Amino acid sequence: MATGFFDGLEPVRFVGADAREPYGYRFYDKDRVVLGKRLEDHLRLAVCYWHSFCWPGTDPFGGETFQRAWMAAGDPMAQARLKADVAFEMFDLLGLPFFTFHDRDIAPEGATLAESNANVNAIADVFEGKMADSGTRLLWGTANLFSNRRYMAGAATNPDPEVFAYAAAQVKTALDVTHRLGGANYVLWGGREGYETLLNTDLKRELDQLGRFLALVVEYKHRIGFTGTILIEPKPQEPTKHQYDFDVATVYGFLKAYGLEAEVKVNIEQGHAILAGHSFEHELALAHALGIFGSVDMNRNDYQSGWDTDQFAMNVPELALAYREILKGGGFTTGGTNFDAKLRRQSLDAVDLIQAHVGSADAIARGLLAAAAMIEDGRLQATADARYAGWDRPENAAILSGERSLEDLAERVSRDRLEPQPVSGRQEYLESLVNLFV
Amino acid sequence: MATGFFDGLEPVRFVGADAREPYGYRFYDKDRVVLGKRLEDHLRLAVCYWHSFCWPGTDPFGGETFQRAWMAAGDPMAQARLKADVAFEMFDLLGLPFFTFHDRDIAPEGATLAESNANVNAIADVFEGKMADSGTRLLWGTANLFSNRRYMAGAATNPDPEVFAYAAAQVKTALDVTHRLGGANYVLWGGREGYETLLNTDLKRELDQLGRFLALVVEYKHRIGFTGTILIEPKPQEPTKHQYDFDVATVYGFLKAYGLEAEVKVNIEQGHAILAGHSFEHELALAHALGIFGSVDMNRNDYQSGWDTDQFAMNVPELALAYREILKGGGFTTGGTNFDAKLRRQSLDAVDLIQAHVGSADAIARGLLAAAAMIEDGRLQATADARYAGWDRPENAAILSGERSLEDLAERVSRDRLEPQPVSGRQEYLESLVNLFV
Amino acid sequence: MATGFFDGLEPVRFVGADAREPYGYRFYDKDRVVLGKRLEDHLRLAVCYWHSFCWPGTDPFGGETFQRAWMAAGDPMAQARLKADVAFEMFDLLGLPFFTFHDRDIAPEGATLAESNANVNAIADVFEGKMADSGTRLLWGTANLFSNRRYMAGAATNPDPEVFAYAAAQVKTALDVTHRLGGANYVLWGGREGYETLLNTDLKRELDQLGRFLALVVEYKHRIGFTGTILIEPKPQEPTKHQYDFDVATVYGFLKAYGLEAEVKVNIEQGHAILAGHSFEHELALAHALGIFGSVDMNRNDYQSGWDTDQFAMNVPELALAYREILKGGGFTTGGTNFDAKLRRQSLDAVDLIQAHVGSADAIARGLLAAAAMIEDGRLQATADARYAGWDRPENAAILSGERSLEDLAERVSRDRLEPQPVSGRQEYLESLVNLFV
Amino acid sequence: MATGFFDGLEPVRFVGADAREPYGYRFYDKDRVVLGKRLEDHLRLAVCYWHSFCWPGTDPFGGETFQRAWMAAGDPMAQARLKADVAFEMFDLLGLPFFTFHDRDIAPEGATLAESNANVNAIADVFEGKMADSGTRLLWGTANLFSNRRYMAGAATNPDPEVFAYAAAQVKTALDVTHRLGGANYVLWGGREGYETLLNTDLKRELDQLGRFLALVVEYKHRIGFTGTILIEPKPQEPTKHQYDFDVATVYGFLKAYGLEAEVKVNIEQGHAILAGHSFEHELALAHALGIFGSVDMNRNDYQSGWDTDQFAMNVPELALAYREILKGGGFTTGGTNFDAKLRRQSLDAVDLIQAHVGSADAIARGLLAAAAMIEDGRLQATADARYAGWDRPENAAILSGERSLEDLAERVSRDRLEPQPVSGRQEYLESLVNLFV
Numbered sequence A, B, C, D: 001m002a003t004g005f006f007d008g009l010e011p012v013r014f015v016g017a018d019a020r021e022p023y024g025y026r027f028y029d030k031d032r033v034v035l036g037k038r039l040e041d042h043l044r045l046a047v048c049y050w051h052s053f054c055w056p057g058t059d060p061f062g063g064e065t066f067q068r069a070w071m072a073a074g075d076p077m078a079q080a081r082l083k084a085d086v087a088f089e090m091f092d093l094l095g096l097p098f099f100t101f102h103d104r105d106i107a108p109e110g111a112t113l114a115e116s117n118a119n120v121n122a123i124a125d126v127f128e129g130k131m132a133d134s135g136t137r138l139l140w141g142t143a144n145l146f147s148n149r150r151y152m153a154g155a156a157t158n159p160d161p162e163v164f165a166y167a168a169a170q171v172k173t174a175l176d177v178t179h180r181l182g183g184a185n186y187v188l189w190g191g192r193e194g195y196e197t198l199l200n201t202d203l204k205r206e207l208d209q210l211g212r213f214l215a216l217v218v219e220y221k222h223r224i225g226f227t228g229t230i231l232i233e234p235k236p237q238e239p240t241k242h243q244y245d246f247d248v249a250t251v252y253g254f255l256k257a258y259g260l261e262a263e264v265k266v267n268i269e270q271g272h273a274i275l276a277g278h279s280f281e282h283e284l285a286l287a288h289a290l291g292i293f294g295s296v297d298m299n300r301n302d303y304q305s306g307w308d309t310d311q312f313a314m315n316v317p318e319l320a321l322a323y324r325e326i327l328k329g330g331g332f333t334t335g336g337t338n339f340d341a342k343l344r345r346q347s348l349d350a351v352d353l354i355q356a357h358v359g360s361a362d363a364i365a366r367g368l369l370a371a372a373a374m375i376e377d378g379r380l381q382a383t384a385d386a387r388y389a390g391w392d393r394p395e396n397a398a399i400l401s402g403e404r405s406l407e408d409l410a411e412r413v414s415r416d417r418l419e420p421q422p423v424s425g426r427q428e429y430l431e432s433l434v435n436l437f438v
Helices: A039-043 A049-054 A076-094 A113-134 A161-180 A203-224 A248-257 A270-275 A280-290 A316-328 A350-377 A379-387 A394-400 A406-415 A427-434 B039-043 B049-054 B076-094 B113-134 B161-180 B203-224 B248-257 B270-275 B280-290 B316-328 B350-377 B379-387 B394-400 B406-415 B427-434 C039-043 C049-054 C076-094 C113-134 C161-180 C203-224 C248-257 C270-275 C280-290 C316-328 C350-377 C379-387 C394-400 C406-415 C427-434 D039-043 D049-054 D076-094 D113-134 D161-180 D203-224 D248-257 D270-275 D280-290 D316-328 D350-377 D379-387 D394-400 D406-415 D427-435
Strands: A045-048 A098-102 A137-142 A185-189 A229-233 A264-269 A293-298 A337-339 B045-048 B098-102 B137-142 B185-189 B229-233 B264-269 B293-298 B337-339 C045-048 C098-102 C137-142 C185-189 C229-233 C264-269 C293-298 C337-339 D045-048 D098-102 D137-142 D185-189 D229-233 D264-269 D293-298 D337-339
Touching (some): A039 A350, A045 A049, A045 A076, A045 A350, A049 A076, A076 A113, A113 A137, A113 A161, A137 A161, A161 A185, A161 A203, A161 B394, A185 A264, A203 A229, A203 A248, A248 A264, A248 A280, A248 B248, A264 A270, A264 A280, A270 A293, A280 A293, A280 A316, A280 B203, A316 A350, A316 A427, A316 C316, A350 C427, A394 B161, A406 B203, A427 C350, B039 B350, B045 B049, B045 B076, B045 B350, B049 B076, B049 B098, B076 B113, B113 B137, B113 B161, B161 B185, B161 B203, B185 B203, B185 B293, B203 B229, B203 B248, B229 B293, B248 B264, B248 B280, B264 B270, B270 B280, B293 B316, B316 B350, B316 D316, B350 B379, B350 D427, B379 B427, B427 D350, C045 C049, C045 C076, C045 C350, C049 C076, C049 C098, C113 C137, C113 C161, C113 D406, C137 C161, C161 C185, C161 C203, C161 D394, C185 C203, C185 C293, C203 C248, C203 D406, C229 C293, C248 C264, C264 C270, C264 C280, C270 C280, C270 C293, C280 C293, C293 C316, C316 C350, C316 C427, C337 C350, C350 C379, C379 C427, C394 D161, C394 D203, C406 D113, D045 D049, D045 D076, D045 D350, D049 D076, D049 D098, D076 D113, D076 D350, D113 D137, D161 D185, D185 D264, D185 D293, D203 D229, D203 D248, D229 D293, D248 D264, D248 D280, D280 D316, D293 D316, D316 D350, D316 D427, D337 D350
Parallel strands (some): A045 A337, A137 A185, A185 A229, A229 A264, A264 A293, A293 A337, B045 B098, B098 B137, B137 B185, B185 B229, B229 B264, B264 B293, B293 B337, C045 C337, C137 C185, C185 C229, C229 C264, D045 D098, D045 D337, D098 D137, D137 D185, D185 D229, D229 D264, D264 D293, D293 D337
């Protein structure tokens, strides 16, 4: 390889389920057709820039462990170019179709916003060439509105309107670049959109600011002809004590309040779902039910750590249940499966970076294959459907269609002496059925 | 006392802050005027029927500890009348203005719904007399749609439409009785409205059922001329693994989805807020911001127990922050402060029941007095307001009013070379300021 | 079947991994030999009495859902006999080798302790016959020292010494019966051994009481010649706010404090480990490291519910990691795998009871088979061992054996200019390696 | 002030409870005598170096916000001297008696350990002069064995024995310096002593390493004549997924296992107690019961954030319960109250640093005064004591002293027909009693 970072590592190939080495795809056979679609097109896997190439291995109690060449002192733009070289070398090694980035991941912040924007555009030029060469596509871009101290009290929700303006200007460039690179989506994550203490916060005012900000982005998207989806990524807290985009249901209510529910969808992260007290599949199913499902940030949060652990997803039965919800809802359109996962900080080597993506891609592929098998089998769905069969009878359908009043129903219970008897929900049977497929 | 249950206990009187015995109100001086209103009218305290008179001291690992006379074997309606006698004796001892109940708290379930309804109405007759005598008022009534096994898979969200109908019929009677007794509100708590496993659940369908059910109640309320408020009580889980009314934001989105946001408000419970991962004051502030604040179920959840511990609220600084949000939003209209708290199961004696309410009422009163003092002092609010002062400038107000585009803002940042600098949020100063008042 | 409860259900047989129905063991092939031992002898699966036959489907917000014939009104001892009949019918259907019980599970509490003891002994007589007939063995017995209100403030740790005496007397009978039935172990679970509030608690005194109680049991065991293991089951809270047997490490310290570490081991429950903030495998590994590993209560706690959910274990990758720790430590001696799991309360039917055990037994068997395969493969262990290889060098072994002082080590660092460099921990590689086997 | 950092800020003085500005001690009247001791001598308040002078305001999603002069680029030792100047200026402004530090807080890491040690010693020289001038004393010193990447897999528990040696050498210097500066204690916090995954960990071996390391420190302490206390600080996780010093009970078991329970005590942090699932007062009471109470790291963890939030303690009722346990156990000997708290990262100004310490010192003082008042009142203790009175009777005392067997007790229950009846635990009364004092 040109940079030498991955020296000695072979491109990752499909090796089949019987292979006894974890380096190699045992299940991620990208051209395998399942439910009428190639596996690659089902999953739309994307490598993220920040965890793999920008995070140096720090944690709240320790300094960097990775010491990558491109993180060392030196000319920031030269280092950004080296980082881009390494990144595309990794995309090629892995053979995955997409990548994702924040503006500040790919290019250094300059002394002014104009300089920062120029940096971003310069690296985007680099990307254009590399994307053409490699075929790697952009799943989505986003702007980092949370790391710089100017955003410490929020970007759109900052008490200072100049910060709002600054954030808007930054998003404009990030969206422009995403558009130029053919991004399939544009994501907003409001890590600082929330509050630390109500003692200094006007919650209502900040929600209105956030609503207006999002509308500005949507309006601009249409003006420039960006046809990708605008996505909000829910998260309950961290870094901000309370974040306004707490979970899928909260984002839905927010979108409804500001009339944006037809314009914006959600990018659901496994770890954020867990931190909000939900299962991942709950958030997926709810987003489908509310019509706002967009994309997925795939990782695994330690259930027993109360912060974003962003581990590589490896538990196949859990992944199968998640992809079952995705498939039931129709699968991805513009969205995909973004690896929002980072190495453990002790995993120092280049091969760890590859192995982690391979291992997780394989677990994800097994999950999707199992989900597809469940759907093809049909028993899970049939068992669930049978529970609701009574609602198809005309007198019951009439309830939902608004043709019955409370008095009507009371009268019916009395007249027919209704004494409905519960029937088994069969949860353990259904869980055992799932285990046939995972 | 007629029943003898409270023999030896004196009516609880205001004794002043210097009293050294906890039996007696040291701060709950009901006629004291603060911010232009009597303390009693600010707090609108209500005693709940279920915890005080129906819960026998059981927990998941142990049987009843209380062994109240009215819980023993015997004629159920006679026992219900004895329970009513004891309840009103307690209301009189405490001198608090309101009470609250579920239909099944006050009267036993019969062999049929007709019989159950008759039982409820018979006890309502008893209540009418006692309320007239004592002046105690009804803050709200509600229907228990979660204890009976017919509701194990939901009431409104049950896969069986006959259960939906049965629940509707039950609510009709509960709302009728609430109306007859002059209830200021009617509450719905969806303890079984949710799901145990997605494997057997059609989430979208169940949400539609729930939306229709709520609409039925609202329509009926208007038909009978009930002018009280319809309230939903959010809770994230327990008993159901996932409940649809997770928190205030979720309920708001649900109301918007079904067009009910002008008709229904929320009854916020401290313990449920905590279980949803929010502070109590967050839920209060958010409900005000969204225009759906209704009433409060006051208790205290152990932050380190993952279920509804329903303890009596005793921490004054926390209560002060909660009432500050309530007062900032304008205070209660039809709502009030319902003691949704139960004795610890080792607190066996009649005097424990009185002492718990007295101690918590006093802590609540201290909380409200402290909140009022903070508001009169004005520094907290002034510090918060000053942070947002920039938004009053015309060029910034124009952003929120929709007169600026993303391009405008980007242009402004560039033209004015904006480099907004962060200013201190002063959290510790504000927390220290709060400590002047608690 | 004689009782008719399981009418229509066939005995569960080994059907092989390719079977497409979940009724039947696909992996639990009891005579299959792995790592030199039959699968049945590895797992030593036990059905518990309380969840399967005593719990009526209640939860804190709802009444019973199951309505089993033996839970209905009637002569308590006749019902206990019917329950025993059903239980042994289920043991036979499942073909599992062990069962477990509390004294109060199998026989009703009488008006006096003497009567209660007589009831327990009478059912034990019934058991003796049935065990001889069926070959089912007793993994362990235990005494219920938590349900009756006399124990609300603790059994051994009660402020009232007469409660301590009563508990001791109850344990004596339970241990006698366990001994008579050939129990392989005797368990103590201290659900009420802890406190609700420090305001009324003398923690030191209660710990001493608990230490003395345990010593009494150990002394008695030796006097009667019971050769089974005495086991403590750790749990952090619920029902008691804080329980003294919080986790494995706490129990170890407690045993050391009272000189009982050679006499008592731990029965580790998956759900209790989770509630204490640990992974199940942590508790297993720690118990082995401390020399107090005894037995396992197998279930699955919802990671997002803060109470004991006691679900049937179904996640194979998690089970594999647990059994890997058990096997690494040498496997079970007197202990085994007790199903401390209950049906979801909506799983009403007899077949649900069977299906749940079958599905979980199979997941457990897959877990053990995967763990055995990992051990046979050897790469996981070899990778871990290689990390510590430096400690085998004499100069480093001398550190651990106490032959070096702090000054020696400082001198060595200085003399040899030590600058140790970190090496990759390879976590994602190891996790991917695990996924080869599950 | 010489450095100018605190320009414009007055020394903090005692202003009395009626003062209406939070700048000034309203309750921390250091010479006030309570329970026979000056308030300053009760609390032994210490300012910590790391949070106040070393943490730049970063969090996992954002860069530094504080931008202190001494954190800027420049000669590291010159910056360390400037930091020392600012620190002692703050100690003087606050008028608090103690401070605490890690070796790496006060002086930069050099190219070799020898250079690092020289840096530490050079700053210790500076400290000696300043301490003599100001009268500020050292509560404890400690070594940072967690930030540098060499410790990423543990210090004492590292798989590489050279890291163990390096850590030992570093502790030697830190202990030497602590001794030289008259430190009252020496602390070990094992942030990396634990594991990330059991897949690459030998838990038993690592525990043995940790035991040996601690013994080395204890042996060395005696050799050099250091008479301060060696303290371990428990914490359950973060940064390491699982840490061996999980909580007080775990540390106790560890000390017993390695025979160090008479040599080492615990430094209990409020936030770490919370993260372990305990109340702060539980950990304090348990440490006293086990005879290992040493010192306190005072802060406040957000109950709803799953990481170390290290906020300044402000809730007086909670503080009162904590100091009640400290006072009940006899108060501090060598230990004290260390402010292990940091500003919120938006609190940018020098005055925030002062205000935070003042506000929290005052809340702490109120807590201790309330605790003392409870003790002087006596009713809380008397109520608790009365519950255990039965144990003073000879026949019951004989149980605890080992003069009764299980058979004796069973015989007594039978003979005396014991049917012990529960009595009220009066929790709400006791909580109301507490509210008289806070």
